[in-house]
Amino acid sequence: MASLYSSVLLVSGGVEFLTERAVRRALEQAREADPEASVSEVDGARVGPGELTVMTGPSLFSARSVVVVRGIESLPAAAAEELLAYAAAPDADVALLLSHGGGQKGKGVLDKLRRCSAVEEVKVAAPKPWEAGRWVSAEVRHLGGSISSDAADLLVAAVGHDLRSLAAAADQLVDASTGADGKRRPIDVTLTRQYFGGRAEVRGFDIADAAIDGQLADALEQLRWAIGNNVAPVLITSAFASGLRSLARYGVASSQGLQEAELARAVGAPPFRLKKLRTQLRGWDAAGIATAVGVVARADLDVKGAADPLFALERMVLDVAGARSR
Template sequence: MANPFGKVWLITGNSEFLSDRARRQAVEQIRAAAPEAEVAHAVASSLAPGEFTALTSASLFSTAAAVVLTDLQDLGEAVAAELLQYAAAPSDDTAVILIHGGGAKGKGLLDKLRKLPAVSEVSQQAPKYERDLVAWVRQESRALGRSIDEEGASVLVAAVGSDLRSLAAAVDQLVTTLAEGESLDATVVRRYFGGRAEVRGYEIADAALDGRLDLALERARWAEAARVAPLLITAALASGLRQLARVVTADPGLRDADLAREIGAPPFKIRALRQSARGWNETSLRHALDAVARADLQVKGGSAEPGHAVEQMIIDVAVARSRS
């Protein structure tokens, strides 16, 4: 494994899920190289002049350190100058991970960073069309050590939808569930994700986030009858809540197209997200995310009644929204 220290990762792209996964992988690589490394997290807009320099300075408590800086597009001019100065001659015992949310904002800083030898860019662009989603599913499967044919990937996209988090969870479930030597094809995909193709995780999530509890529970029960994986529902709700959180905390003056670039959602979905966001605030979103995290642990841990865990999650999300 290459030494991660003395380097700067630059993670760019319009997919929150892919960028977050690239960040986790980078942190895992850092911890594997130096388990004692201190990892500091910061949001670009919150950094005052001098703070980035302090974060990357030598520590009295560890010989190695890492800094994760998110929302790079919001970095102030003075701190951007500090970052460029550091990236031109990074410390040998520090690793820096920079995450840019996509879009044109901050492009000047990106261009300057890309010219520096110590900077390695990881571009994470979300698939745009169905054929791209199919190719992405096949690549995801290969990365997990199994191959899926084009028909099987197409069936999976049709059954699960375009949410990458849900698709990744579906591929992971298929790969870990299949017996060794069993082919991953359309027949297998239909076995696990067939039934009511219209019952998708994101539709359940949309109903729950809009406060339509009866509809969300009805769709969840349809999904259970159709053997839709509970993990897909928890993943869809988690993704929807994260997008809502970005809308709730965004500048209300942002145009739909600009906000779409900021949060990595399709432009057509922004109006629906703005409508849903009216029923939420930061506190209620935090409570709802806690409920989804609990259900996700129960589902992944082999809960005896995963269907009950999903229904309780939907109810808890509705309760959180009603208290906003």
């Protein structure tokens, strides 16, 4: 990114966490460029007439200034006109940082800003569910670390798709991968499982993968650990249902000659997951998958009813593994 001074940075998108983080990083960059610069921050809805003109005008206390206006979609009409007039000829000693929360509100101002040569726009967007692992990998790289694709997928399964939580988890793993000498080792599945493997969702997917792979003893051992550690039975049946649905969709989509990204979208899984599904599918046919889906549906009803959950889940694991074609 070029110097923020004498320009206008516009951050747009509908993801509050990403938008705010982009503004915060730009603010830090402007401060690093001139630690003596004065900083003014204001919410767009609260900008009164003439206020932007004052904020972007010469400062009595410092040569440079940084002005942050969040939520320009809520700017009053008078303030919006002042903003557009300033953006057409920004001051060389001012860094103006703007954020727009997405949607149609304030689109007229947004479109006019985009036509100003001094305005640089950064668009932020949440990754699609199948891109979450790739997003984690990019997040880790930004923090100066590296993570394997399997570890990134495991982290998503453990933490979920909330970007704020994923970013915090990535930061924790990068910190954990840093030795006393400051060197960072690659983040692998072992390290990720050490910090996040106790999450219920991960255990459920591990059990499901083991059963779908035909590793019966491993699946039963992990199941008993999960029940003994109070993992909710419905999370386990949900993981089985999700794994089998992905396998079924992969079986259909993989015969259509799709590129990897298109295949991932069709399956609804991250690209890193496709290799695992490809391997799993070798042991299944369509009839077996249909049988296993029925088994899981019955087990889900059982654990939500009065049935003994361990018995119902053990029977599910045995029957799912038994439905494999080979």
